[in-house]
Each structure stands twice: as C-alpha cells, then as structure tokens.
Amino acid sequence: MTDRLPRAAIIDGKAIGAKIRAEVAEEAARLSGQGWTPRLVSVSVGDTAAAELYVRNQQKQAEGAGxxxxxxxxxxxxxxxxxxxxxxxxxxxxxxxxxxxxxxxPAHIPVKALQKAVHPLKDVEGMHPASIGNIVYNDLALGPCTAVAAVEILKTLPLKIEGLDVTVIGHSEIVGKPIAFLMMGLGATVTVCHHMTRSVAMHSRAADAVFVAVGKPGLVTGDMIKPGAAVIDIGINRVDGKTVGDVDFASVAEVAGWLTPVPGGVGPVTVATLMKNAVLATRLQMEHYRDAYAKTDI
Amino acid sequence: MTDRLPRAAIIDGKAIGAKIRAEVAEEAARLSGQGWTPRLVSVSVGDTAAAELYVRNQQKQAEGAGxxxxxxxxxxxxxxxxxxxxxxxxxxxxxxxxxxxxxxxPAHIPVKALQKAVHPLKDVEGMHPASIGNIVYNDLALGPCTAVAAVEILKTLPLKIEGLDVTVIGHSEIVGKPIAFLMMGLGATVTVCHHMTRSVAMHSRAADAVFVAVGKPGLVTGDMIKPGAAVIDIGINRVDGKTVGDVDFASVAEVAGWLTPVPGGVGPVTVATLMKNAVLATRLQMEHYRDAYAKTDI
Known part of the structure; x- marks a missing residue:
C-alpha cells in the first residue's frame, strides 16, 4: 500500500508574490528617478498590538520593493x-x-467613514466606494488587495478565463463581491454564494474555479469540487494554534486541479498587491499633477 | 379546441410605476413644504430629435409627481x-x-466623463462610480434607474428573495451588473451570464428568477426557463416597427410564473424610479445642507 499523492498542484503564493514585488521594485525605481518615490502612510488607532506584526510585515515588504x-x-x-x-x-x-x-x-470609529475619507487616488487598499465603482466600470483602478490577489493567482493558471464558470463562496464587500466583478470583467460566468444560498455544493460543483472567502475552517470539502477545478482559498482561521483556510485541504487536494495553501497562498500575494497599488497610485498622482500644471503652460 | 391561455401572470409595469409615482408625489409635497421642491435639469447635446420623445415623457412624469x-x-x-x-x-x-x-x-463626448462630473448627491441616474460603489456596499444610494426598477418589480412578487436562485443575462455596467449587486444585497444567489457564457440555458433553467438585459429579440425562449419562474425582460428592441423585449413572449409565457411585457413592463417603472431618485437626492441634499450649517450654531 502506498500513500496517495494529492492530485492538485499546490499553488506557490510566495513565488507569485515575489514576482509581483520584483515588478513593483522596477516601477518604484522608475518613479523615484522622476522625483516621485512612492510613499505609504499606515494609520493605526488604539491598541495596535493586534495589527503590529501585520504592519511590520507591510513595512518590510515595502522597503524591500523601494x-x-x-x-x-x-x-x-x-x-x-x-x-x-x-x-x-x-x-x-x-x-x-x-x-x-x-x-x-476602536469601536467608536466606523471603518467605512475613514475609508471614504481617503482620496480615491491615494486609496491603495481599494476600499473607497469610487474605487469599487471603477472596478465595476472596468476602469483602471486601485482594487481591494485581497480580491485582486486572488484573481491574479487564478490568472497564473493555464485556464481560459473567458466563459469560465466561476463560483465565489462568500459575498463580503471587500473580498467576495470585488472578486465577482473582477472575474465578470475578465469574461467569466460568475455565481456568488453565501450563507443564504440553498445549496452551495450545487453551485461549487458546477464551477471550473472556486473562490472561498467566508472564514469557516473546513467549509469546502472535496465532494463539493468538480474534478480538476481550481480552488482559491482566501480564508484565514486559527485552529488549535495553526493557521488554516476555509478549505478542507486533504479532501479538496485529492479532487481539485489546483489549490492554494493557507498560509503561503493568497496572503503573500495580497501584500505584494498592496505595493503594486502603491506604485500605481503614485503614477496616477504624478500624471494628475502634471495634467494640472500643464494647463498653466498655455 | 380552445385557445391555450398563457400560464404566466403578466406583470403590470404601469400600475407599479403609478404606485411609485404616488409615493414620490407625497414626498415631493413634503419637501416642497420645507422649501426644497425637487428640481431636475435634463442636459441634451446636439441632435436631440432621437431623445425628444423620451425627454418629454420624463417632463410629463416629473410634473405629475410634483x-x-x-x-x-x-x-x-x-x-x-x-x-x-x-x-x-x-x-x-x-x-x-x-x-x-x-x-x-455626440461622438466627441465620452458619456462616462460627463457621468463622473455629476456630483454624487445629484446623480439621479445613479451612474457615478461612487453611486455604483455605494450599491456594492449596500448603502442607501441613488441606483441606476433601470436596474433598480427591474429589482423593484421582482420585489412585488410573492417570492422570498433571500436564497432565491437568480440568473442575470447581460453584464452591462448600467443594467446587468447593478441588478446582480442589488439582488446579492437582498440575499439572492446570483449568477451573471453574458455573450461569453458557454451555456446560458444551463444557468437560466436553474433559476427561480431571470433578468434579461441584452438587446436581442427572441434571445430567451420557453425551454430556457424553469416552470413557474419569474422573468423580467429589460430589452427594448424595434422589430418590424414594433417594440419588443429580449424574451420570446409566446413561449416564455407558457412556462414562466410571472413575466413582464415590453412595452408596459420595466419601462414605466424606470421613469418612476428616476423621480424617486429625484426626491431621494433632494432629501440627501437638504440633510447635507442642514448638517453643514448646524455646525455654525455652536
């Protein structure tokens, strides 16, 4: 008797993130040469211990990318x-x-009020309603980092996205819905499931690619996946001191064609996407500034 | 032999529109009493003959609603x-x-540039990216009139929308996608199909409610509809001098549970929704104005 090998190819998020960061570093260097070194400001309020590790990681990644x-x-x-x-x-x-x-x-600070107060051109997290609207309109825009990262991962696979049947499980405003319209923008046929959906399995089993972003460990099992499908796991849960996603890794790995691990899947690509948004925002601001001042040259 | 009666209940868009207009008239009267009579300005550019009938109808409806x-x-x-x-x-x-x-x-005027130039609080057509983003965020917002109208029609039917399987055919930015977000916001499980979808019929046959907004007469036939489903036809096409929708009326009426006619379905509700947006916009501006001036009272 031999151990069964998982069928799914395990997607290397760290490698995809590193590739994006290398592109970001090049663009950051170009911008610096024009006097526009990209610069991020992180705003924490109150007890910052919870986010400290996360902020320090962002800082390290930023500095590594210029x-x-x-x-x-x-x-x-x-x-x-x-x-x-x-x-x-x-x-x-x-x-x-x-x-x-x-x-x-802190509880007295509504996050949306702050997100709306960030100028859309400086909205590197892609959370401003105008940023979301621009994505719906398929305009070049600063997208929500996690959603963009998940879609970028799918784009690395040898799948034709036009016409692809995609099921998104989870309809949060910052992950599920933006993934849905990013995928629609790429030509996929998208179904969005959530806690009110009668049969998630019916929809997930019909899909060539499944995105899961709910926050429930073990939510998606192998019997819910079409053989050979791509499964992108966006969940981050702590179980018995370990970080796991929303996918039951063992059973899904036996059925899926591709699968992201947690950790090491969407996470590293998300931080890289934040840096990509930083250089994109800087370029948009540079162009906006030049347009504004070009007018006085007439 | 008797004539077969259509099984579907034909939805009376004119009656739904009249009901909305009556509510609008009440709210407009309330606003007038507070010195805020709602006022719309329509901007036409160039050869206006094409839109003249449409504008005159808007004017008539507006004046009827105060x-x-x-x-x-x-x-x-x-x-x-x-x-x-x-x-x-x-x-x-x-x-x-x-x-x-x-x-x-005119060809030299990009419509999106104008839509973005309208202040979001005066965007009664619901076309500004921020308006779209607010819908995604489930905020009270001025939604695109046609999409809102189509959803309002579905809401008049005795269907539980939470968990309802809905298929939207057509993924335009101003109709298909906003319908998808609006229905997601109401708790439906939504699939969006379009010209790149491999099998529209597979998705439409699985749905309890189907929205069609493509602009192709006869696109949806009875064999594509689950018996008893609701079918909302948003298409407006001219065929042999007659206005028809995207639905093959005869075959779908034999299968569907409810069906909107064209004309007389979504159209009248759309104009009523524009008026509803007008009073909503006026109220939002009144509140915004009062908030701004309240601060100086301190």
Missing amino acids: VAFEARSYPQETSLEQLIGILQGLNHDPRVNGIIIQRPL | VAFEARSYPQETSLEQLIGILQGLNHDPRVNGIIIQRPL
Missing part, C-alpha cells in the same frame, strides 16, 4: 472627526502617495 | 470642457437637485 513606509499610531481616544482631519491632511500632503487604515479600529 | 423639470439643449459643437463646466455649475446651484444626461451624445 516603497517608503511610515507607520503612525494614534491613541485610543482619538475622535472620528480628528481622524478624518488627519486623513484630509494626508490627502493634501504631496509627499504621501498611499494611505493604509489598519484594522481593528 | 418634481420641477427643466430641459436644456446645447449645440452639437459644445466641447467636453464646456459641458463639464456646465455640469459643475449645476452641481453648485442649490436650486438644482438632480442632473440627467440624455443619450445619445
């Missing part, structure tokens, strides 16, 4: 009005090209 | 810069609560 990074922390009692004032200051500061709002925020 | 309506026409040779200036003037004019950009526009 993107300047400044981490700011504000006390727990900072008011919403003060924070919006701080964001408006960052919006108007030409040395700041991107603003990251770290979660969790 | 919404002031001013139709403006600009010459064919008006530049994009001039039009954006005109829109900025309307944005800043407190007597204007909503702006409608009539199509078709």
Whole structure:
C-alpha cells in the first residue's frame, strides 16, 4: 500500500508574490528617478498590538520593493472627526502617495467613514466606494488587495478565463463581491454564494474555479469540487494554534486541479498587491499633477 | 379546441410605476413644504430629435409627481470642457437637485466623463462610480434607474428573495451588473451570464428568477426557463416597427410564473424610479445642507 499523492498542484503564493514585488521594485525605481518615490502612510488607532506584526510585515515588504513606509499610531481616544482631519491632511500632503487604515479600529470609529475619507487616488487598499465603482466600470483602478490577489493567482493558471464558470463562496464587500466583478470583467460566468444560498455544493460543483472567502475552517470539502477545478482559498482561521483556510485541504487536494495553501497562498500575494497599488497610485498622482500644471503652460 | 391561455401572470409595469409615482408625489409635497421642491435639469447635446420623445415623457412624469423639470439643449459643437463646466455649475446651484444626461451624445463626448462630473448627491441616474460603489456596499444610494426598477418589480412578487436562485443575462455596467449587486444585497444567489457564457440555458433553467438585459429579440425562449419562474425582460428592441423585449413572449409565457411585457413592463417603472431618485437626492441634499450649517450654531 502506498500513500496517495494529492492530485492538485499546490499553488506557490510566495513565488507569485515575489514576482509581483520584483515588478513593483522596477516601477518604484522608475518613479523615484522622476522625483516621485512612492510613499505609504499606515494609520493605526488604539491598541495596535493586534495589527503590529501585520504592519511590520507591510513595512518590510515595502522597503524591500523601494516603497517608503511610515507607520503612525494614534491613541485610543482619538475622535472620528480628528481622524478624518488627519486623513484630509494626508490627502493634501504631496509627499504621501498611499494611505493604509489598519484594522481593528476602536469601536467608536466606523471603518467605512475613514475609508471614504481617503482620496480615491491615494486609496491603495481599494476600499473607497469610487474605487469599487471603477472596478465595476472596468476602469483602471486601485482594487481591494485581497480580491485582486486572488484573481491574479487564478490568472497564473493555464485556464481560459473567458466563459469560465466561476463560483465565489462568500459575498463580503471587500473580498467576495470585488472578486465577482473582477472575474465578470475578465469574461467569466460568475455565481456568488453565501450563507443564504440553498445549496452551495450545487453551485461549487458546477464551477471550473472556486473562490472561498467566508472564514469557516473546513467549509469546502472535496465532494463539493468538480474534478480538476481550481480552488482559491482566501480564508484565514486559527485552529488549535495553526493557521488554516476555509478549505478542507486533504479532501479538496485529492479532487481539485489546483489549490492554494493557507498560509503561503493568497496572503503573500495580497501584500505584494498592496505595493503594486502603491506604485500605481503614485503614477496616477504624478500624471494628475502634471495634467494640472500643464494647463498653466498655455 | 380552445385557445391555450398563457400560464404566466403578466406583470403590470404601469400600475407599479403609478404606485411609485404616488409615493414620490407625497414626498415631493413634503419637501416642497420645507422649501426644497425637487428640481431636475435634463442636459441634451446636439441632435436631440432621437431623445425628444423620451425627454418629454420624463417632463410629463416629473410634473405629475410634483418634481420641477427643466430641459436644456446645447449645440452639437459644445466641447467636453464646456459641458463639464456646465455640469459643475449645476452641481453648485442649490436650486438644482438632480442632473440627467440624455443619450445619445455626440461622438466627441465620452458619456462616462460627463457621468463622473455629476456630483454624487445629484446623480439621479445613479451612474457615478461612487453611486455604483455605494450599491456594492449596500448603502442607501441613488441606483441606476433601470436596474433598480427591474429589482423593484421582482420585489412585488410573492417570492422570498433571500436564497432565491437568480440568473442575470447581460453584464452591462448600467443594467446587468447593478441588478446582480442589488439582488446579492437582498440575499439572492446570483449568477451573471453574458455573450461569453458557454451555456446560458444551463444557468437560466436553474433559476427561480431571470433578468434579461441584452438587446436581442427572441434571445430567451420557453425551454430556457424553469416552470413557474419569474422573468423580467429589460430589452427594448424595434422589430418590424414594433417594440419588443429580449424574451420570446409566446413561449416564455407558457412556462414562466410571472413575466413582464415590453412595452408596459420595466419601462414605466424606470421613469418612476428616476423621480424617486429625484426626491431621494433632494432629501440627501437638504440633510447635507442642514448638517453643514448646524455646525455654525455652536
């Protein structure tokens, strides 16, 4: 008797992330040469311990890619009005090209109010309603990093995305829905399932590619997947001290054609996408600035 | 032998539109009483003959609902810069609560550039990227009229929308995609099909409700519909001098549970929705104005 080998090819998110970061570093160097070194400001509020490791990782990745990074922390009692004032200051500061709002925020700070206060051209997290709308409109825009990362991973596979039957499990505003319209924009036929869906399995079994972003370990099992399908696992859950996704890895790996691991799948690509948004935002601001000043040359 | 009666209940769009207009008239009267009579400005550019009947109908409906309506026409040779200036003037004019950009526009005027120039609070057509993004975020927002109208029609039927399997055929930015987000926001399981979909019939036959917005007469036939399903036909096509939808009416009426006719289905509800957006926009502006001035009372 031999061990059964998993059938699915395990997708290497670290390698995809590294490739994106190398492209970002090149673009950041080009921008620096034109006097526009990309610069991110991270805003944390209150007890920052929860996000500290995450912020430090962003900082490390940014600096490795030639993107300047400044981490700011504000006390727990900072008011919403003060924070919006701080964001408006960052919006108007030409040395700041991107603003990251770290979660969790104190309970008295509604995250959407802050996301809306970030200028759309500096919205490197892709959370402003206008950023979401621009994606729906298929315009070049700063997309929500996790959703963009998940789609970028699918694009590395040898699948023709036009006409591909795709099922997205989870309809959150920052992951599930943006994945759905990014995939629609690429020509896929997309179904979005969620906790009110009668039979998720019926829809997932019909799909050539399944994205899962719910936050429930073991939610997707092998019997819910069409043999050979691509499965992109966006869940991040802590189980018995270990980080796992939403996919029951063992059973899905026996059926799927491709599968992202957790950790090491979507995560590293998400941070790389944040850096890609940083250089894109910087380029958009540079062009906007030049357009504005070109007019006075007439 | 007797004539076979169509099985589907034919949905009366005119009656639904009239009900919405009656609610709009009440709200418009309330706003008028507070000094905020809703007022729409319609902007036509160039050869306006194509849209004239349409504009006149909007005007009639507006006036019937207590919404002031001013139709403006600009010459064919008006530049994009001039039009954006005109829109900025309307944005800043407190007597204007909503702006409608009539199509078709001259070839040198990109419609999206104008739609983006309308202030989101005056965007009664629901076309600004921020309006679309707000729908994705499930915020109270001015939605694209046709999409909102189609969804409002479905909501009049005795169907539980949470968990309903819905297929949208057509993925345009102003109809198909917004319908998808609106239905997701209501808890439906939504699949979006389009010209790249391998088998539209496979998806439409699995659906409890089908929205069709493609612009191809006869695209959807009875064999593509699950018995008893609701079919909302958003197509408007001219065939042999007659206006028809995208649905093959005779065959679908024998299978569907409910069906909108064309004309007399989504159309009248769309114009009523524009008026509903006009009063909603006026209320949002009133509140915004009061919030702004309340601050100086301190």
